[in-house]
Amino acid sequence: MQFNIKELLAGAQGTNFELHDKHINPQFSKVLRTIGFDHCYTRGVGPYLWDDKGNKYLDMIAGYGVFNLGRNHPSVKQALIDFMDVDYASLVQMEAPLLSGLLAEELKTRIPNELDIVYFTNSGTEGVETAIKFARCSTRRSTIIYCKKAFHGLSNGSLALNGDESFRKGFEPFLPDCRMIAFNDLNALEDELMKGDVAGFIVEPVQGKGVNLPAPGYLRDAAALCRRHGALFIADEIQSGMGRTGRFLALEHDGDVDPDIVILSKSLSGGYVPVGAVLTRRWIYDHVFSSLDRAVVHSSTFGQGGMAMAAGLATLSTMDEFDLIARAERIGRQLGEGLQAMQSRFELIKDVRWRGCMVGIEFGPPRSLGLRTGWEMVHAMDSNLFPQAITMPLMQEHRVLTQVAGHHIDVIKLLPTLVMNDDDIRWFLNAFEDVMQKMEKFPGPAWDVLSRLGKIAVTNRGRKHSPQTQSASIMQTQPDFETAAPEQKVNSKAGGTWAHRIARWAIRPLVNTSVTPNHLTTLRLLTGVAAAGAFAVGDYFWTAWGGLLFVVSAFLDRADGELARLTGQMSTTGHRYDLVSDVVVTVLLFIGIGIGLSNGALGWWAPLMGIISGLSVAAIFWVVTRMEQKSAKGEPAFGSVKGFDADDVLFIVGPMAWLDDLIALLLASSFGAPLFLIFALYQLKHKKAV
Ligand SMILES: Cc1ncc(COP(=O)(O)O)c(C=O)c1O
Numbered sequence: 001m002q003f004n005i006k007e008l009l010a011g012a013q014g015t016n017f018e019l020h021d022k023h024i025n026p027q028f029s030k031v032l033r034t035i036g037f038d039h040c041y042t043r044g045v046g047p048y049l050w051d052d053k054g055n056k057y058l059d060m061i062a063g064y065g066v067f068n069l070g071r072n073h074p075s076v077k078q079a080l081i082d083f084m085d086v087d088y089a090s091l092v093q094m095e096a097p098l099l100s101g102l103l104a105e106e107l108k109t110r111i112p113n114e115l116d117i118v119y120f121t122n123s124g125t126e127g128v129e130t131a132i133k134f135a136r137c138s139t140r141r142s143t144i145i146y147c148k149k150a151f152h153g154l155s156n157g158s159l160a161l162n163g164d165e166s167f168r169k170g171f172e173p174f175l176p177d178c179r180m181i182a183f184n185d186l187n188a189l190e191d192e193l194m195k196g197d198v199a200g201f202i203v204e205p206v207q208g209k210g211v212n213l214p215a216p217g218y219l220r221d222a223a224a225l226c227r228r229h230g231a232l233f234i235a236d237e238i239q240s241g242m243g244r245t246g247r248f249l250a251l252e253h254d255g256d257v258d259p260d261i262v263i264l265s266k267s268l269s270g271g272y273v274p275v276g277a278v279l280t281r282r283w284i285y286d287h288v289f290s291s292l293d294r295a296v297v298h299s300s301t302f303g304q305g306g307m308a309m310a311a312g313l314a315t316l317s318t319m320d321e322f323d324l325i326a327r328a329e330r331i332g333r334q335l336g337e338g339l340q341a342m343q344s345r346f347e348l349i350k351d352v353r354w355r356g357c358m359v360g361i362e363f364g365p366p367r368s369l370g371l372r373t374g375w376e377m378v379h380a381m382d383s384n385l386f387p388q389a390i391t392m393p394l395m396q397e398h399r400v401l402t403q404v405a406g407h408h409i410d411v412i413k414l415l416p417t418l419v420m421n422d423d424d425i426r427w428f429l430n431a432f433e434d435v436m437q438k439m440e441k442f443p444g445p446a447w448d449v450l451s452r453l454g455k456i457a458v459t460n461r462g463r464k465h466s467p468q469t470q471s472a473s474i475m476q477t478q479p480d481f482e483t484a485a486p487e488q489k490v491n492s493k494a495g496g497t498w499a500h501r502i503a504r505w506a507i508r509p510l511v512n513t514s515v516t517p518n519h520l521t522t523l524r525l526l527t528g529v530a531a532a533g534a535f536a537v538g539d540y541f542w543t544a545w546g547g548l549l550f551v552v553s554a555f556l557d558r559a560d561g562e563l564a565r566l567t568g569q570m571s572t573t574g575h576r577y578d579l580v581s582d583v584v585v586t587v588l589l590f591i592g593i594g595i596g597l598s599n600g601a602l603g604w605w606a607p608l609m610g611i612i613s614g615l616s617v618a619a620i621f622w623v624v625t626r627m628e629q630k631s632a633k634g635e636p637a638f639g640s641v642k643g644f645d646a647d648d649v650l651f652i653v654g655p656m657a658w659l660d661d662l663i664a665l666l667l668a669s670s671f672g673a674p675l676f677l678i679f680a681l682y683q684l685k686h687k688k689a690v
Contacts, residue, residue, distance in 0.1 A: 056399065088306050132144055186221055237262055260281055273308040339361055346437075378447070391403065
């Protein structure tokens with residue numbers, strides 16, 4: 001039977017999340033469910049989406065800025081249908097494709113300064129990788145300078161230029177010779193350039209994470225500084241280009257900026273086909289492709305695919321036909337001014353900033369006491385949580401799709417299509433106003449939503465070494481992967497980040513050996529048991545040795561987690577073993593200390609207290625482990641006891657999980673071990689050893 005995509009779509013409709021849970025990214029499915037974004041979209045036209053139940057949504061994300069033309073624009077669609085109709089010869093490879101030549105010609109006419117050569121890519125990040133290679137090869141220097149909060153993609157090279165720790169964590173080591181400076185800081189740039197090793201400075205003319213605007217003249221002066229010091233000025237216009245900000249390139253807002261490399265992608269193909277383009281100078285090209293031998297020294301199989309090129313040409317023509325660049329400026333102004341007008345009415349709004357259709361709404365601590373209490377409470381739970389209070393009701397109550405603008409910032413970003421009409425703009429502004437009105441009532445249902453999310457976040461960070469703790473927060477992977485990664489600070493229970501850092505440093509030599517995290521856990525277990533046993537029988541000499549080794553366990557406690565992370569040896573069995581060893585050490589320590597102390601004058605109740613405390617710690621461990629197992633399977637926590645739902649259990653167990661680790665660490669390692677040691681040494685000094 002012939003393949004029929006329409007039948008397939010209709011037959012499988014609604015199974016999206018089931019499939020993704022099984023095959024693609026269950027964590028992301030979970031995030032979407034948690035924040036109520038778990039809809040199955042079946043249709044998209046212009047600025048709208050429809051789900052399988054027929055509900056209509058206003059899309060203010062536009063596929064992360066891919067759909068400048070709106071979804072499924074009829075002109076681009078027709079161009080692609082026509083292109084397919086002629087069975088054109090695409091990807092012949094040993095040829096000079098016509099369409100890429102035409103598209104390169106069209107692109108060059110739209111760039112404000114003279115850039116000579118166009119290299120086509122399949123994505124934004126591939127364009128950034130290209131720019132890194134071109135800059136290094138043409139200048140014969142190695143260093144690339146990038147900005148704090150920069151986002152240039154997530155492949156290895158562009159990740160090395162990412163100015164946000166949350167994206168980088170776990171992927172070290174990075175490409176060498178990449179140095180970060182503050183955005184908008186010309187002095188810092190000059191200091192770096194003076195070192196004489198800089199190949200290029202890469203910058204987003206409007207930073208996507210946080211929608212940070214350049215200070216007037218910054219881009220122009222930065223480009224001039226680079227020129228003076230022999231470094232390339234690389235403009236990453238992947239998000240801000242293609243008319244989005246009301247100019248073809250966002251850097252045109254800053255007067256006469258003269259970039260050496262411009263990178264485009266996202267909406268270049270009208271959202272139909274992956275595509276990107278790197279525009280550069282002839283002399284740079286000549287260095288890279290310097291001989292016949294090197295004619296394809298940088299290339300990729302799908303680079304100039306016919307569909308992508310046809311869509312690109314149709315997109316540029318459609319932009320002209322509908323005057324979309326001017327429209328971007330007008331839509332942005334209407335949105336920005338509408339939002340700014342609300343700023344005086346809502347004390348939670350701190351700033352509204354925009355450049356064309358890149359709009360950032362920043363929230364800040366309110367003045368009134370009640371609201372401030374809510375603000376502080378939410379931020380204490382998770383520094384990434386607050387903006388969800390805006391995006392969630394926008395989606396659930398108004399069917400408006402928006403995104404959080406970055407990690408640890410209270411900013412939401414609007415990246416709408418450039419084809420919104422006045423009704424759409426009103427739809428968004430009315431929805432936003434309604435959400436803000438509800439947010440400004442504390443306590444109130446809007447804050448309850450945050451509290452519910454907070455409980456989940458607290459629970460997720462309750463356990464060390466658990467998969468959830470690795471990803472730290474339920475909010476970490478937002479639709480844009482642009483939210484909330486509560487730094488590992490959530491992991492900084494007793495022992496603190498200094499212990500974490502030392503552990504990481506100490507563990508490096510073990511990474512390529514056969515030592516596993518379980519070996520370290522065993523060592524911790526044995527030293528703990530030895531010290532407790534020696535103390536119990538009053539042998540302070542061996543208590544001192546056991547205690548000394550056990551001090552090291554403060555770091556081992558961190559180190560086995562670190563080793564697991566660095567070597568990828570994390571496993572459920574290892575996790576369980578870790579928990580069990582925590583329980584055993586804690587129980588034995590209590591018993592040991594109890595018996596040891598009762599050898600003095602404390603009487604029979606001391607060991608009894610030890611046993612009771614130890615068992616209660618063990619009970620907490622057990623509850624938490626059960627909770628984790630159930631939540632990993634997506635099951636409700638404790639059935640359906642009336643008025644006591646899974647959320648309540650999570651809320652109680654979250655802090656308990658945290659508390660039990662604290663107790664275990666206090667007694668078993670960071671704090672308890674030195675005390676244990678000091679006590680034993682004191683006893684030895686007073687010749688009480690047997
Ligand atoms: C400024 C900027 N550069 C690079 C990229 C990476 O593009 P891609 O996701 O196509 O690799 C993005 C993506 O959001 C971006 O916004």
